[in-house]
Amino acid sequence: MFKILIAEDKRLTREGMVRLTDWDSAGAKVVFDCGNGASAIGYLKSHPVDIVITDIRMDPVDGLALAAFVKEHFPKIKVLMVSAYQEFEYAHQALEMGVAGYLLKPVDEKQLLSKVLEIIGQLQREETVAQQLHEFSRQRTRDILMEYVTDLYPLPDLLEKRLLERHENPHDLQAVLFCIQAPGRDRSLAEIREYFRSRHEQCISFIWEGKMIIGLLFTPLETFHRAAVQYASLLRSTGTPSMRMVVSETLQDVAELPATFQMVQKLWDYAYLHDFGRITCQDELHQPLPEIGLPASFLLEEVVQYARKNEAVLLQASLDRSFDQFFKTNSSVDSILKECGELARCLDHALHTSEEDSLQRLFSPWSLGSLSGFSSLREYVCNTVCEAALLHAGQQNAIRPIVRSAMNYAKAHFSDADLTLKEVSRQLGVSYVYLSKAFKEDCGISYTNYVNSCRLDEAKQILLKEGTKIPDICCRIGLEEKNFYYLFKKRECMTPQEYRRIFFENREEEPCTFQSAGKHI
Numbered sequence: 115m116f117k118i119l120i121a122e123d124k125r126l127t128r129e130g131m132v133r134l135t136d137w138d139s140a141g142a143k144v145v146f147d148c149g150n151g152a153s154a155i156g157y158l159k160s161h162p163v164d165i166v167i168t169d170i171r172m173d174p175v176d177g178l179a180l181a182a183f184v185k186e187h188f189p190k191i192k193v194l195m196v197s198a199y200q201e202f203e204y205a206h207q208a209l210e211m212g213v214a215g216y217l218l219k220p221v222d223e224k225q226l227l228s229k230v231l232e233i234i235g236q237l238q239r240e241e242t243v244a245q246q247l248h249e250f251s252r253q254r255t256r257d258i259l260m261e262y263v264t265d266l267y268p269l270p271d272l273l274e275k276r277l278l279e280r281h282e283n284p285h286d287l288q289a290v291l292f293c294i295q296a297p298g299r300d301r302s303l304a305e306i307r308e309y310f311r312s313r314h315e316q317c318i319s320f321i322w323e324g325k326m327i328i329g330l331l332f333t334p335l336e337t338f339h340r341a342a343v344q345y346a347s348l349l350r351s352t353g354t355p356s357m358r359m360v361v362s363e364t365l366q367d368v369a370e371l372p373a374t375f376q377m378v379q380k381l382w383d384y385a386y387l388h389d390f391g392r393i394t395c396q397d398e399l400h401q402p403l404p405e406i407g408l409p410a411s412f413l414l415e416e417v418v419q420y421a422r423k424n425e426a427v428l429l430q431a432s433l434d435r436s437f438d439q440f441f442k443t444n445s446s447v448d449s450i451l452k453e454c455g456e457l458a459r460c461l462d463h464a465l466h467t468s469e470e471d472s473l474q475r476l477f478s479p480w481s482l483g484s485l486s487g488f489s490s491l492r493e494y495v496c497n498t499v500c501e502a503a504l505l506h507a508g509q510q511n512a513i514r515p516i517v518r519s520a521m522n523y524a525k526a527h528f529s530d531a532d533l534t535l536k537e538v539s540r541q542l543g544v545s546y547v548y549l550s551k552a553f554k555e556d557c558g559i560s561y562t563n564y565v566n567s568c569r570l571d572e573a574k575q576i577l578l579k580e581g582t583k584i585p586d587i588c589c590r591i592g593l594e595e596k597n598f599y600y601l602f603k604k605r606e607c608m609t610p611q612e613y614r615r616i617f618f619e620n621r622e623e624e625p626c627t628f629q630s631a632g633k634h635i
Contacts, residue, residue: 181195421461471516
């Protein structure tokens with residue numbers, strides 16, 4: 115809705131303009147009317163207006179003075195002059211003021227509305243052009259930022275010029291550089307970048323090498339801290355546990371950008387290795403970041419030998435030494451994932467794994483990227499390799515690696531009420547029919563029953579904490595209340611409330627030996 119101000123000293127004329135003109139049909143509304151230029155100026159100082167319609171001869175401030183004020187202080191506002199005088203001097207002065215139109219009285223509502231529609235069309239065209247220019251400038255600034263921080267653009271002059279369009283002094287940025295990524299490539303990066311682009315006018319960002327978002331947020335670190343919870347929620351919504359955001363200290367000068375870019379990359383690796391939370395700020399470390407050491411590697415020959423012979427203890431020890439070395443040398447996440455891929459290739463060849471149970475499939479960057487951090491990566495790789503060795507040894511009761519991956523996925527995601535085997539098979543890149551059959555053969559139960567078993571195990575642990583409410587428990591385990599009560603009573607042969615009551619009644623006598631009455635799956 116376009117906002118119109120009318121200044122006309124003759125009351126009947128002014129009221130006729132306000133009441134008789136069909137402003138709604140033009141998408142406009144008269145927000146203020148007055149009898150002189152002084153009142154109009156007072157209103158304009160504190161209220162937004164798109165069009166000013168004014169008479170020329172008014173006291174104490176006439177229409178020409180009002181137009182001059184608008185031109186100096188609010189150049190985007192359009193002025194339409196309405197006068198009973200045809201003298202050339204009035205029209206000439208009005209044109210010098212840059213007015214959008216000049217109408218002679220008497221003016222009927224159709225003439226007035228027609229002229230206002232022309233002015234509205236002009237405003238719309240100008241707004242479209244302004245948005246296009248703004249977006250072009252923003253994209254160009256982003257491209258220059260990308261080239262500069264990644265050392266592709268050697269001189270900061272052009273970047274300083276672009277930043278100067280947004281800030282009075284590019285050498286006093288008061289900005290933070292951030293990096294968002296998950297191991298491998300994640301499809302949600304584009305959505306996250308769009309979030310920052312649409313909600314933060316003072317943010318320039320780009321996706322670098324298809325694997326991380328680099329952004330410059332024009333706000334001090336203290337201000338960022340206040341919005342950190344919101345950003346953490348955004349990262350959780352991606353469904354990728356390893357999606358992390360790291361943030362530099364407040365930048366003061368554009369010349370600091372390249373070095374800061376290198377720092378946030380190291381900070382992201384450091385946060386992953388040390389299993390930090392969703393968001394890590396540089397100022398929280400209280401110590402310099404260690405340099406990334408020479409790339410470590412698995413003891414491939416040793417691991418393959420122990421895996422072939424299914425020497426579980428020695429195999430686990432060899433894998434542990436390798437991961438300890440990754441941690442001690444502060445290896446980059448990319449190099450660790452690369453080493454995992456090479457390990458999978460060697461083991462697939464040595465153990466003659468099937469296509470469905472291929473470790474290269476299970477150790478793909480995307481699959482490993484779904485793990486929350488270094489500790490979970492270590493556990494996943496060690497368990498999967500040991501299970502592959504056990505399967506190779508011909509143990510009849512071995513659980514196939516792909517089934518173990520499905521089990522681990524259930525344990526990590528049972529809080530998702532929509533978790534299904536089809537979704538898990540898609541995540542693991544394996545046939546749904548094959549996974550369903552393999553899971554039932556190896557575990558003796560369906561995947562749905564296994565997921566519900568994980569949920570009930572978690573619910574039992576929560577029930578033993580005083581003060582927890584059933585609706586909160588259901589929310590945390592991904593079950594509706596009626597389904598939770600049904601499944602719990604079916605398995606435990608008692609209600610959740612009875613389970614809790616019996617535990618607390620017997621806690622003093624048998625604090626550590628309570629057993630449920632039901633049969634576990």
